[in-house]
Amino acid sequence: MSETVIRVENLSKKYIIGHQKQERYTALRDVLAEGAKSIGRKLLKPGKRVSDPGGEEFWALKEVSFEIKQGDRVGIIGRNGAGKSTLLKILSRITEPTSGRISIKGRVASLLEVGTGFHPELTGRENIYLNGAILGMSKAEIKKKFDEIVAFAEVEKFLDTPVKRYSSGMYVRLAFAVAAHLEPEILVVDEVLAVGDAQFQNKCLGKMGEVAREGRTVLFVSHNLSAVQSLCQTGIYLDSGKINTIGNISTTLAAYQQTVFDNSTGKSETIEVAQGQVKFTKWQLAGSLTQHEHSCYSREECKFVLTLVTRRQITGVNIGFAIWNSDEKLIIAASSLDGGKTYLSLEEGVYEFVFKVRLPLKSDTYHLDVSVNTDEGQLDRWQPATQLLVLPNLQTNLPEIWQGLLNEEVEFELQNVSTPILEGN
Amino acid sequence: MVNHSQTELIIEAGRTETQYWKDLWRYRELFYFLAWRDILVRYKQTVIGIAWALIRPFLTMIVFTVVFGNLAKLPSEGAPYPIMVFAGMLPWQFFSGALSECSNSLITNSNLISKVYFPRLIVPASAVIVSFVDFLVAGMILLALMAWYNFVPSWRILTLPVFILIAFAASMGAGLWLAALNVKYRDFRYVVPFIIQFGLYISPVGFPSSIVPQQWRFLYALNPMVGVIDGFRWAIIGGQAELYWPSFLLSLGLVILLFGGGIWYFRKTERTFADVI
Numbered sequence: 001m002s003e004t005v006i007r008v009e010n011l012s013k014k015y016i017i018g019h020q021k022q023e024r025y026t027a028l029r030d031v032l033a034e035g036a037k038s039i040g041r042k043l044l045k046p047g048k049r050v051s052d053p054g055g056e057e058f059w060a061l062k063e064v065s066f067e068i069k070q071g072d073r074v075g076i077i078g079r080n081g082a083g084k085s086t087l088l089k090i091l092s093r094i095t096e097p098t099s100g101r102i103s104i105k106g107r108v109a110s111l112l113e114v115g116t117g118f119h120p121e122l123t124g125r126e127n128i129y130l131n132g133a134i135l136g137m138s139k140a141e142i143k144k145k146f147d148e149i150v151a152f153a154e155v156e157k158f159l160d161t162p163v164k165r166y167s168s169g170m171y172v173r174l175a176f177a178v179a180a181h182l183e184p185e186i187l188v189v190d191e192v193l194a195v196g197d198a199q200f201q202n203k204c205l206g207k208m209g210e211v212a213r214e215g216r217t218v219l220f221v222s223h224n225l226s227a228v229q230s231l232c233q234t235g236i237y238l239d240s241g242k243i244n245t246i247g248n249i250s251t252t253l254a255a256y257q258q259t260v261f262d263n264s265t266g267k268s269e270t271i272e273v274a275q276g277q278v279k280f281t282k283w284q285l286a287g288s289l290t291q292h293e294h295s296c297y298s299r300e301e302c303k304f305v306l307t308l309v310t311r312r313q314i315t316g317v318n319i320g321f322a323i324w325n326s327d328e329k330l331i332i333a334a335s336s337l338d339g340g341k342t343y344l345s346l347e348e349g350v351y352e353f354v355f356k357v358r359l360p361l362k363s364d365t366y367h368l369d370v371s372v373n374t375d376e377g378q379l380d381r382w383q384p385a386t387q388l389l390v391l392p393n394l395q396t397n398l399p400e401i402w403q404g405l406l407n408e409e410v411e412f413e414l415q416n417v418s419t420p421i422l423e424g425n
Numbered sequence: 426m427v428n429h430s431q432t433e434l435i436i437e438a439g440r441t442e443t444q445y446w447k448d449l450w451r452y453r454e455l456f457y458f459l460a461w462r463d464i465l466v467r468y469k470q471t472v473i474g475i476a477w478a479l480i481r482p483f484l485t486m487i488v489f490t491v492v493f494g495n496l497a498k499l500p501s502e503g504a505p506y507p508i509m510v511f512a513g514m515l516p517w518q519f520f521s522g523a524l525s526e527c528s529n530s531l532i533t534n535s536n537l538i539s540k541v542y543f544p545r546l547i548v549p550a551s552a553v554i555v556s557f558v559d560f561l562v563a564g565m566i567l568l569a570l571m572a573w574y575n576f577v578p579s580w581r582i583l584t585l586p587v588f589i590l591i592a593f594a595a596s597m598g599a600g601l602w603l604a605a606l607n608v609k610y611r612d613f614r615y616v617v618p619f620i621i622q623f624g625l626y627i628s629p630v631g632f633p634s635s636i637v638p639q640q641w642r643f644l645y646a647l648n649p650m651v652g653v654i655d656g657f658r659w660a661i662i663g664g665q666a667e668l669y670w671p672s673f674l675l676s677l678g679l680v681i682l683l684f685g686g687g688i689w690y691f692r693k694t695e696r697t698f699a700d701v702i
Contacts (some may be wrong), residue, residue, distance in 0.1 A: 015700070028612040093436060093542040095699040102436040116540045119462055121469045133458040134541055373456075 005217050006068040012102035013061040013086050013241075058085040060239040064100070068219070068234075073212045075201065075232030076221045076251055077256050082238040083211045084221045088112060088190050088330070091219065103341070105219070106185030108333075109136055113190070115149060115175030120164035124155055129164050143250050145181045148243070152207075153177035162355045165197055173200060180207045186217045197271055206229060229253055229363075229392070258292065273309040280370055280382040282307040286354070295389035296405045298363060304355040308380075310346055316375035317344040323366050323388065325405065331366065361410040363392035431527075449544045455547060459534075459551035478562040479512045484516055486511050487568070488515055489631035495531045499632045502658065503665035505574045506654050510631060511567050512661040516592045517630045518651060520599075521621040522556035527600025528607050535702045545690075545695040549604045553597050567661070579663030588656040591677065595649050600656050601687030605694045608702050628690040634669075645659075649683060652676020 003207050025268075061083045066146040068074055076084050089095045091102065092110030111329040118127050119136040128149055132142040150156055153174040155166075163171055189208065205227055212218045212231065228235070228249065235252025237245040245276065271281045284293040286303040296302045322333040333356060336344065366388040392407070434444075468474040488505055492507035493499045501509040530552035531538060532544070540544065572576070607613040628650040629637075637645050645651055652673045659668045 028610040031610070051573060088676050089699065090436065094539065095697045097436065097438050099438050104434045104436070108434075110541070112540045113536075117534075119468045126465065130462055132457050133539065134456045134691065136452075136455075136543075141452055332429075 003070045004067050005070050005086055005105045006219075007103045008067070009065050009101045011061055011064045011087075011090065012098050013083075013090060013095070013101060015060055015302075016096040017056050017058045046388070059241050061090075061097075063240075064241070066236060066243065068217060068248055069297075071212075071215045071407070072094055072234050072239065073218045073230035073232040074220065074234045074236060075252070076106060076236045076238060077228060077252065078200070078220065078238035078244075083241040084238055085112070085190055086241075087238070088188050088219065088221060092188050104186065107136075108186045108188060109182045109184035110188035111135070111179045111182075111190065114172055114179065114187075116234075118163060118175060119170070121162055123162055124159045124166070127174070128178055135179060135182055136184070137182060137211075139337055143182075149177045149181050149213045150204075152180060156376075160246055176204055180204070180211075186219070187211060188219045190221045199374050201227075235409055237386075253363075257389060257391055258295070275311050276374055277338065278308070278310040278312070278314060278379040280311050280372070280380055280384075283368060283370070283386070285385055285388075292389075294386055297392055299358060299359050299360045299392050299409065301356065303355070304368070306353045306355070308351045308353065308372060309345075311348055311349055312343075314374050314376075314379065315343070315345045315370075317346055319371060319374050320369075320371040320381075321353075322369040323359075324369060325366050326364055329405075331361065331405070332359075352400060359390060360406050361390045362403055362405060362407040365389050434622065434660055435615075443674040445544060449546060454542045455543055456547045457507075459547060463551060463555040467555060468537040475562060478559045478694065479566060479653060482511070482514055482563045483566055485518075486514055489514070490613060493631040497632075498615055498683045498691045499636060500634065501632050502662055504576060504662040505570075506572060508567070508570050508576055508657065509633060509662060511570055512658045513628075513630045515560060515563060515567060516588070517625065517628060517651050519556055519560040520593055520596045520653070521624065522559055523596035524600055525551045525617055525621060526556055527596070528603035528613060529610050531604050531698065531702065532611075532614075538702050539699050545698055546691065549599070549600050549691075552594070556596070557593070578661055581660045581663045582632075583660075585657070585660045586655065588660055591656060591680055592653045595653055595680045598680065598682075598684035598687040601684070605687075605691045608694070608698050624648070624650065633671075635657065635667075645673065645678070646672030646675040649676045649679040652680065 026061045030193065037050070039163065064083075064087065076087065078084050080137070086095075089112070090097050090109055091104070092112070094110075094112075115131070117131055120129065128146065129139070129142055132138070137145075147320070150159065153170070155170055155174050158166065158170065163174070187208075206218070208218065208231055216233070220228060220231055223364060235245070235247065235249040236243060239259065240304050241378045244259070245252045264267045273277055273281065274277045274297065284292075284305050285296055286305050288296040288302060289300055306321070308318070317336075319336040319352075320333070325331050336353065367383060368380070369383050371378045468477060471477065473480075489510045490507045494501060494510070504512075527549045530548045532549050534577055537543075537548070559682050569575070603617055607617075627648055634642065634645065634651055646669075653676065655668060655673060655676075
């Protein structure tokens, strides 16, 4: 079963990007003008080659090599412009590589866009046939699956209406339904789940999981990391056209999130504290296994270190600490008074407060919310722009909808209550 | 499921796919579907629908008959003038329609080109088919005209399919060149209407090519449509319409060159279509 179906060797793709030129396409006059210029140059300075000044080389992919085995579900992740889509386009033969070699065993169906080739004037029924043919299905195949497609898309009533009168939701459902009923050996999918409502997205993910379980090879590009995580077992992290990390999906995702995070910490605030003021100036995590001061692994013991600067003496102090998730739901709140501790009195100076907590949260970004309260009332409340990133470290096969807020380890065991009585012995 | 088509596909830079023609055959259903789509869409949301394919050539024919036949009193090679005009207009309208559809076909299907793989030759080829359907519809006018004038064609009408094939090759050849060039240089968007407009005057559509002075007739055939139209007239009108063989062969040679060159250029450039479209 673990035969190599896709082998990519030193694959590179170069684009020439024009600078000053405004047009999307080349105009004939430019070609003629350039031609005349280069002849002129050759006459004036023979033997000297001048490169085109308007164009600059851009390597969308550079020396990429990997192998994919039969039945692998591979997630390709990376930032915009990292070369993910270029890779898929080359794999599906839409464009050709500049150098390198790919060998593929089996029929490839690529789904780079939902509803490619749908014609607005044609009816739903006609578009199913047209789109199916474009995606590489035979007429007999489409006929066989026609009812299934219609049922999946939930558009029975509108089959004979031109799709230009469809709502955008119906349009997308129909388009995905056709694509979902393709039966290739290798399925290449690019970011199609970015459309449709949440319910339909889950339906699509479920369908793709089904395809994968049938032993077909799936290549999936998405920015929806949890979708990638739930669907794929192998990951390829592309960074500026090169492979940064390849391997287990969790490792790859962690590596990706780490770099994304490193790039977003540049905007951390610097806070000035004037005479007579009290302010938080910094927060960080101490001793996390992630080696990063603003991220931790799920279920890891975390030490949040808050730096408070006070430019005067304050009394009756208590420090509040809270974590919110990205949906603005309060995850946890604590105060320095918890557990019967006393109010604090602080001289002028710089203080560090440590909140130690174990966060069994699902992988996501969270934000902090800290405050300093005294007899005089609240002196400072700070919601740092730098967010907390919780990285996954638990292997799960559950799809996205079944990922709760908590990512706690659940033990499973099987107990034999009674053994079957073996007859005839 | 797993066993079939285990042939290994190799993707490499500059590799001319050996499977291309096989792929073209495998994707023939897509070809039908694209042609079917274009035919279906062509007259959607029009009141008189396919009747447009009849009205346009019919009105043009009347104008040409009045201007060239009645006012300029040009000869008609022994047949009623409308039939003579129409025998020339059929291939011309086919050619001009195919040329404009074909040259735009890749641009209008750019979303397909940049998102799905298939042999690109399918797109311009199916565009030509649409014009061919119009051609067949317009052909009914010719039959009606023949009935009206009690005109019985000779045995030569049986050779008409050969000339249709030549017209096909001419439209396809020119169309492929322009389609491929149009992807990269949108200048050809403006060139095509010009070719069509200009071509109508320099091709023997409204008049027989016999009125061209003898010493110029060979040169005149540098326009490949001259050979195609002369061939149509020769087959349909019969009788007095004589084929001037040197000029016909020159046109035929040019058509073959145009067609072969068109396929060669299209194949050469199609690999980069998705990058530049």
